[in-house]
Amino acid sequence: MMKSNVAEILKSGTVLQEIALKGWVRTFRSNRFIALNDGSTINNIQCVIDFENTPEETLKRITTGAAIAVKGTLAESQGKGQSVEVQVSEIEILGDSNPDEYPIQPKKHSFEFLRENAHLRVRTNTFGAVMRVRSKLSFAVHKYFQDNGFNYVNTPIVTGSDAEGAGEMFRVTSFEDNKAPVTEDGKIDYSKDFFGKETNLTVSGQLEAETYAMALGKVYTFGPTFRAENSNTTRHLAEFWMIEPEVAFMDLDGNMDLAEDFIKSVLGYVLENCKDDLAFLDQRLTQEESKLPQAQRSDMSLLEKLKFVADNNFKRVSYTEAIDILRNSKPNKKKKFQFPIDKWGADLQSEHERFLVEKHFKCPVILFDYPANIKAFYMRLNEDGKTVRAMDVLFPGIGEMVGGAQREERYDVLVEKMKAMNIDEKELWWYLDLRKFGTAVHSGFGLGFERLVQFTTGMGNIRDVIPFPRTPQNAEF
Ligand code: 4AD
Numbered sequence: 001m002m003k004s005n006v007a008e009i010l011k012s013g014t015v016l017q018e019i020a021l022k023g024w025v026r027t028f029r030s031n032r033f034i035a036l037n038d039g040s041t042i043n044n045i046q047c048v049i050d051f052e053n054t055p056e057e058t059l060k061r062i063t064t065g066a067a068i069a070v071k072g073t074l075a076e077s078q079g080k081g082q083s084v085e086v087q088v089s090e091i092e093i094l095g096d097s098n099p100d101e102y103p104i105q106p107k108k109h110s111f112e113f114l115r116e117n118a119h120l121r122v123r124t125n126t127f128g129a130v131m132r133v134r135s136k137l138s139f140a141v142h143k144y145f146q147d148n149g150f151n152y153v154n155t156p157i158v159t160g161s162d163a164e165g166a167g168e169m170f171r172v173t174s175f176e177d178n179k180a181p182v183t184e185d186g187k188i189d190y191s192k193d194f195f196g197k198e199t200n201l202t203v204s205g206q207l208e209a210e211t212y213a214m215a216l217g218k219v220y221t222f223g224p225t226f227r228a229e230n231s232n233t234t235r236h237l238a239e240f241w242m243i244e245p246e247v248a249f250m251d252l253d254g255n256m257d258l259a260e261d262f263i264k265s266v267l268g269y270v271l272e273n274c275k276d277d278l279a280f281l282d283q284r285l286t287q288e289e290s291k292l293p294q295a296q297r298s299d300m301s302l303l304e305k306l307k308f309v310a311d312n313n314f315k316r317v318s319y320t321e322a323i324d325i326l327r328n329s330k331p332n333k334k335k336k337f338q339f340p341i342d343k344w345g346a347d348l349q350s351e352h353e354r355f356l357v358e359k360h361f362k363c364p365v366i367l368f369d370y371p372a373n374i375k376a377f378y379m380r381l382n383e384d385g386k387t388v389r390a391m392d393v394l395f396p397g398i399g400e401m402v403g404g405a406q407r408e409e410r411y412d413v414l415v416e417k418m419k420a421m422n423i424d425e426k427e428l429w430w431y432l433d434l435r436k437f438g439t440a441v442h443s444g445f446g447l448g449f450e451r452l453v454q455f456t457t458g459m460g461n462i463r464d465v466i467p468f469p470r471t472p473q474n475a476e477f
Pocket residue numbers: 163164203204205206227235236237238240242244245400401402403404405444445446447448449450451
């Protein structure tokens with residue numbers, strides 16, 4: 001007897017073989033037709049019960065959410081909506097699901113409700129599709145780098161340094177409540193803590209990745225990062241996964257080429273390998289948007305957007321050019337921006353980024369050469385003395401997808417910068433060593449994986465593209 005899953009069976013299209021399947025009941029109608037899903041594909045397989053020869057007791061237990069095993073033959077379907085169906089000869093209930101208590105009913109649930117039931121929401125079509133696409137995307141990430149000669153580096157999760165210098169970190173300590181020793185001046189004495197120093201969950205693996213790039217040449221990280229920023233937005237998580245390539249002997253232009261090529265490549269991979277799930281998500285989004293006023297709908301469907309990004313060049317624009325565009329833009333003149341742009345040097349808010357990407361250029365945009373004082377300490381200072389070789393990749397509907405830079409490789413310039421930004425040289429002695437021993441031009445970037453999943457799946461809220469989101473006031477599950 002051939003054992004298989006629903007995806008393989010539906011793909012094979014052959015009929016009349018004996019098959020055995022296990023899965024969960026999505027719906028059961030007319031005491032005859034089970035829509036069975038086993039997670040291998042968004043598509044259910046119809047299982048037809050011989051109800052006259054099935055005990056009443058068993059029929060009653062075929063409820064939405066129940067786990068079952070069926071055996072039978074695969075036949076051409078008489079009904080509409082599927083080409084084949086299983087004519088069931090044997091059915092076993094493996095795990096009941098009480099219909100009065102099971103929260104996931106065969107009807108439309110709000111995403112808020114499903115977030116409260118995040119342990120069950122992946123049993124819905126939407127979340128099943130999103131999480132399968134997420135899995136394929138993460139494979140595509142590794143595939144891209146491995147195919148292109150990068151080494152995967154696992155950078156530490158517990159760290160003593162604040163890579164971004166933003167101070168938005170979660171402390172890691174083994175002190176017991178109210179029992180932390182204090183120093184003479186009343187501060188907590190971390191020299192007596194587990195690691196003998198103050199430690200936090202990492203906000204980025206970049207600094208450690210740089211050390212490896214300066215030996216292995218091309219490296220990437222892909223791991224969890226943590227930020228204790230109190231941002232309750234549809235694009236921020238307190239725990240998210242970041243992809244950070246770092247490459248020796250590569251300048252900012254190479255970095256932009258890499259980011260663009262990488263994103264196009266992974267999108268191409270899922271377009272090719274997640275056809276059913278993306279077709280479903282495409283329809284879902286079109287339906288969602290049809291409820292909105294015309295002006296708020298996108299010009300392109302999800303699939304069109306993905307193909308557009310995969311096939312078209314990103315627009316590369318300097319910060320200075322962007323400021324000019326923004327300053328002269330309609331919303332700025334009509335005072336529609338919450339943060340009006342009047343001077344060079346202003347930090348760009350998401351409203352400005354979205355204007356550039358969605359209204360002005362209508363494609364992904366790479367902004368580069370930002371003012372030094374709004375960017376992190378490690379970015380290479382330009383000859384003008386006021387801008388740094390930073391780059392952000394901005395995406396429609398998402399805003400910042402990537403943040404990266406050519407790194408400051410000159411020892412003296414870096415030390416000066418750290419002093420000016422109050423970054424402890426002693427703490428980062430090892431980072432400075434890279435500039436002492438065989439320093440070289442190098443660059444890299446960080447891409448927020450969930451933002452990539454959001455763009456790819458068309459989901460509006462980042463909490464709906466990670467299995468168990470961590471956000472302010474929320475760490476259930
Ligand atoms: O721009 P960021 O802060 O850059 C860095 O951390 C650099 N050290 C990366 C590097 O050069 N190696 O973060 C990088 C990306 C952002 O562009 C965004 O996509 C994502 O990480 N990101 C978040 N995603 C979800 N929730 C948050 N709170 C995020 N903060 C940043």
